[in-house]
Amino acid sequence: MFEIRDLEVHFGVIRALKGISLEVKDGEIVTLIGANGAGKTTTLRTASGLKKPTSGSVLFEGRDITGTTAMERVHLGISQVPEGRRVFSTMTVLENLELGAYHRKDRNGISMDLRKVYELFPILYDRRKQAAGTLSGGEQQMLAMGRALMSRPRLLLLDEPSMGLAPILVQEIFSIIKDINREGTTILLVEQNASMALQIANRAYVMETGSIVLSGTGSELMQSEEIKKAYLGG
Amino acid sequence: MERLLQQLINGISLGSIYALIALGYTMVYGIIKLINFAHCDVYMIGAYVGYFCMSYFRLGLLPSLLIAMVVCMLLGVAIEKIAYKPLRNAARITVLITAIGVSLFLEYGTMFFVKAETRTYPPLTGLLARTFKSGSLVVSMQQIVIVGITVILMVLLQFIVKKTKIGKAMRAVSLDQDAAELMGISVDTTISCTFAIGSALAGAAGVLVGIYYNSINPLMGMTPGIKAFIAAVFGGIGLIPGAMIGGYFIGMVEVFVSGYGNSMFRDAVLYAILILILIVKPAGLLGKNVREKV
Ligand SMILES: Nc1ncnc2c1ncn2[C@@H]1O[C@H](COP(=O)(O)OP(=O)(O)O)[C@@H](O)[C@H]1O
Numbered sequence: 001m002f003e004i005r006d007l008e009v010h011f012g013v014i015r016a017l018k019g020i021s022l023e024v025k026d027g028e029i030v031t032l033i034g035a036n037g038a039g040k041t042t043t044l045r046t047a048s049g050l051k052k053p054t055s056g057s058v059l060f061e062g063r064d065i066t067g068t069t070a071m072e073r074v075h076l077g078i079s080q081v082p083e084g085r086r087v088f089s090t091m092t093v094l095e096n097l098e099l100g101a102y103h104r105k106d107r108n109g110i111s112m113d114l115r116k117v118y119e120l121f122p123i124l125y126d127r128r129k130q131a132a133g134t135l136s137g138g139e140q141q142m143l144a145m146g147r148a149l150m151s152r153p154r155l156l157l158l159d160e161p162s163m164g165l166a167p168i169l170v171q172e173i174f175s176i177i178k179d180i181n182r183e184g185t186t187i188l189l190v191e192q193n194a195s196m197a198l199q200i201a202n203r204a205y206v207m208e209t210g211s212i213v214l215s216g217t218g219s220e221l222m223q224s225e226e227i228k229k230a231y232l233g234g
Numbered sequence: 235m236e237r238l239l240q241q242l243i244n245g246i247s248l249g250s251i252y253a254l255i256a257l258g259y260t261m262v263y264g265i266i267k268l269i270n271f272a273h274c275d276v277y278m279i280g281a282y283v284g285y286f287c288m289s290y291f292r293l294g295l296l297p298s299l300l301i302a303m304v305v306c307m308l309l310g311v312a313i314e315k316i317a318y319k320p321l322r323n324a325a326r327i328t329v330l331i332t333a334i335g336v337s338l339f340l341e342y343g344t345m346f347f348v349k350a351e352t353r354t355y356p357p358l359t360g361l362l363a364r365t366f367k368s369g370s371l372v373v374s375m376q377q378i379v380i381v382g383i384t385v386i387l388m389v390l391l392q393f394i395v396k397k398t399k400i401g402k403a404m405r406a407v408s409l410d411q412d413a414a415e416l417m418g419i420s421v422d423t424t425i426s427c428t429f430a431i432g433s434a435l436a437g438a439a440g441v442l443v444g445i446y447y448n449s450i451n452p453l454m455g456m457t458p459g460i461k462a463f464i465a466a467v468f469g470g471i472g473l474i475p476g477a478m479i480g481g482y483f484i485g486m487v488e489v490f491v492s493g494y495g496n497s498m499f500r501d502a503v504l505y506a507i508l509i510l511i512l513i514v515k516p517a518g519l520l521g522k523n524v525r526e527k528v
């Protein structure tokens with residue numbers, strides 16, 4: 001349902017992505033792992049439309065969407081949870097969630113989705129009147145995910161949801177990602193926490209300095225000697 | 235005591251005008267981090283539109299005020315689309331110089347069409363011309379109208395920013411442009427709306443200053459523009475309540491310094507305040523001192 005082909009992205013003269021291709025099939029969780037600076041965030045930002053590629057194409061549900069803006073892609077059904085959560089800090093939790101549904105007109109659908117988000121993240125309901133900036137890191141991650149879900153995406157792009165969280169919270173976030181996927185949302189997950197990501201992913205791609213160097217199913221990669229050495233701590 | 239009260243009343247009237255102008259500076263700064271030098275000229279054009287409505291077309295104060303607001307709104311949006319939008323990703327200094335260019339263009343463009351001469355605002359008549367006296371205390375209907383209209387506009391602005399969808403989009407874009415785009419918000423439309431609202435407020439201020447001081451000219455925007463800018467910085471640039479508080483504060487300072495001290499020191503005191511804020515609390519009264527993100 002989602003595909004990028006021969007994608008090249010530059011920052012000035014720096015070639016951050018050197019012609020990568022990857023595919024996410026309907027209903028899958030696909031993870032993109034790799035060291036810091038490999039180009040994972042750049043890949044996601046290009047997928048969501050925040051960054052324009054120098055060459056290559058982005059396809060969604062059979063359509064070439066390379067030329068569309070990030071705003072248009074949200075309307076098409078692609079939603080990104082950005083690296084570092086990026087919640088609107090001085091706005092309340094509820095306002096953040098409402099902004100997630102900004103382009104939607106179906107009031108009933110929106111309030112239904114709001115209820116679903118509160119079921120998924122009960123803490124957000126308790127904190128709904130609080131400024132988002134006063135939440136803990138884990139709560140902000142939940143808010144960022146809830147906010148992205150409010151657009152009712154068919155493809156959810158997650159950028160390092162486990163970053164900076166305590167291990168127990170990481171467990172919780174990953175089990176929620178699985179729940180979201182089970183409800184029918186296709187997921188492209190970027191992670192540095194390779195072992196957690198490979199456990200929940202159907203398939204995975206490994207990135208190194210702007211190129212994809214390895215791909216396979218989650219369990220295949222978990223068995224791979226190279227991966228064990230480089231990303232799973234032996 | 236009565237003298238103090240009188241100064242207070244005058245300060246509030248003048249402060250209202252500064253606050254209205256300061257709001258436009260602060261809203262635009264909040265959303266695109268630009269000090270829009272042309273803003274004070276939008277205010278000047280508002281004053282002229284009001285003047286022509288009242289003197290040539292013999293319209294009342296309220297219709298003239300509304301027309302001036304609409305014209306300034308369109309002008310503000312046009313300035314943004316033509317001059318600033320193409321520079322969205324340019325260096326800040328480039329945009330700043332462009333803003334100065336737009337400002338000069340508006341000032342001398344207006345001079346070309348209406349001449350450089352000072353014009354006298356048509357006097358208010360009837361109920362609007364009345365004054366109320368109690369002892370030595372004088373409150374003019376004019377002042378009541380200025381403060382009343384300002385308060386209504388501020389309440390309206392607060393409502394728009396806090397409660398409406400576009401207001402929430404404006405806050406979101408000013409907090410984090412990328413994240414706002416990921417919400418499916420059109421950043422361009424939101425920036426246009428910000429210019430529209432800020433410019434409409436400047437247009438209203440232009441008409442109000444016309445009826446307050448009675449005289450207008452094409453360069454009238456410069457001094458109040460700088461004072462309103464100081465007001466915005468004082469309150470915390472980018473913060474709407476800061477601009478309101480700053481506007482009234484600057485209005486008060488100006489009136490009290492001229493009233494009790496020497497009116498020649500008036501502007502010197504205002505600049506001293508600006509320098510002091512920039513040294514002591516650069517983020518302004520309501521601002522948090524944060525280091526700029528790189
Ligand atoms: N805004 C930027 N300007 C210049 N270079 C950038 C920018 N963002 C990322 N890069 C460069 O692109 C490469 C990939 O970065 P990124 O996609 O953030 O990696 P990852 O998310 O895998 O840590 C890095 O070498 C980084 O320095």
Ligand SMILES: [Mg+2]
Binds near residue numbers: 042083160
């Ligand atoms: Mg990253």
